Amino acid sequence: MTNLNPIGLFDSGIGGTSIWKEIHNLLPNENTIYLADSKNAPYGQKSKEEIIALSIKNTEFLLNKNAKMIVVACNTATTNAIKELREKFDVPFIGIEPAIKPAANNSKTQTIGILATKGTLNSELFNKNVERFQETTIIEQVGFNLVKLIENGEMYSEEMTLLLKQYLQPMIDANIDYLVLGCSHYPFLIPQIKKILPENVKIIDSGEAVAKQTQKILKEKIGFNTGSKKTNLFYTNSNPKVLENILDYNYPVIEQDF
Template identity: 75%
Template sequence: MINNNPIGVFDSGIGGTSIWSAIHDLLPNEKTIYLADSKNAPYGQKSKDEIVDLSKKNVEFLLENNCKLIVVACNTATTNAIFELREAYDVPFVGIEPAIKPAANNSQTQVIGILATKGTLNSELFNKTAEMFQHTTIIEQVGHGLVQLIEDGNLYSPEMTQLLESYLQPMIEANIDYLVLGCSHYPYLIPQIKKILPDHIKIIDSGEAVARQTKNLLRDKVGFSDSTENDPVFYVNSNPKVLESILEHKYPVIRKDF
């Protein structure tokens, strides 16, 4: 089955480009449209109703651009709005949620850490997932301030280092052997996180799993592209410079109010 329409990807800002990158690496022949709602970032401090409304707005923008499948590349939007999106729109969705299962199943200490937004950790979906692993101690930490620093282009600032140390040190003391990154922005912090964590603590994010699920949906339901016109398109509704920098200036970024 051939379907040359693009894959849509949205996030509360630039963080979902970590998910987009995994999809692009696995499916290089697919055209993608990435939507960064940076004007409204971070979603993690907003109410469920606000998150649902913003997510629907993003989906409608992507559907107007004929997207055949939509990846919700935001943990907070997935855990708070994915059910509402699937009910409201007749298009396949791929969500992203913290990778608790592989961490809990592989942990030797039976203690894992999760760094995520308040919106994700408070969501019903997250708590239902966490309840499945009652033999594992889950150390939850809200990453207050991390998303905003990334969105502001302060990835390597002293403030970022200080925040990460304050969030991770209690997890180290609690004897975690896996750290789950529960926000699509956080993979950009991995180089700094590795400087803080002991070598035996493994870091897990959801990018590759989301890319594999996207591929499975294309194969089973939607159809792959056979077009040679597959340059990605990036939209943002705030200053494009940070997104351009994250993309290493490889692709143009279009500023658009939405």
């Protein structure tokens, strides 16, 4: 089955490029279109209604670019809006949720930490998932201002280091052995997080699982790009330099108001 149309991805900003990289590494022949709604970041502090409206707007943008499927590369948008997106649009959606299951199932201390946005931790979908693991102690922490600092290019700032220490120390004190990163921006912070956490604590994000699910949907329902032309387009409605710097790829970033 062949489908030359691109995979569409959107996030509240540049964080979803961590998901894009996993998909691109697994499926290098696929065309992609990435949408960074950085003007409205972070989504985690917005109401459910605002998040749904922004997610619909982003989806319409990608569908107008002929996307064959949509990857909601944002935990907050997934946990708050994916149900509405699937009801409104006749196209496959893949969401991203905190990887609670592998952390809880493999934890030796029966204690795991989750660093996520307020919007994700307060969502109905997230709390339904948490209820399935009542034998595990789950320490939740809102990553206030982390997305904002990443979007502003202040990933290695002193303020970032201080915030991470403040958020992670209670988890360390509680003897977690897994830290779940519940926001697609946070994998970019793994080098700093590793300096703070004890060596035995494993860090989990959802990127690889999302890439494998994307591959599965392409194989079963949509079709792969078998053409010779490969394009990877990146759109942002904010400063394109921030997105360019984090990509590590020589792809053009198109600044466009949407």
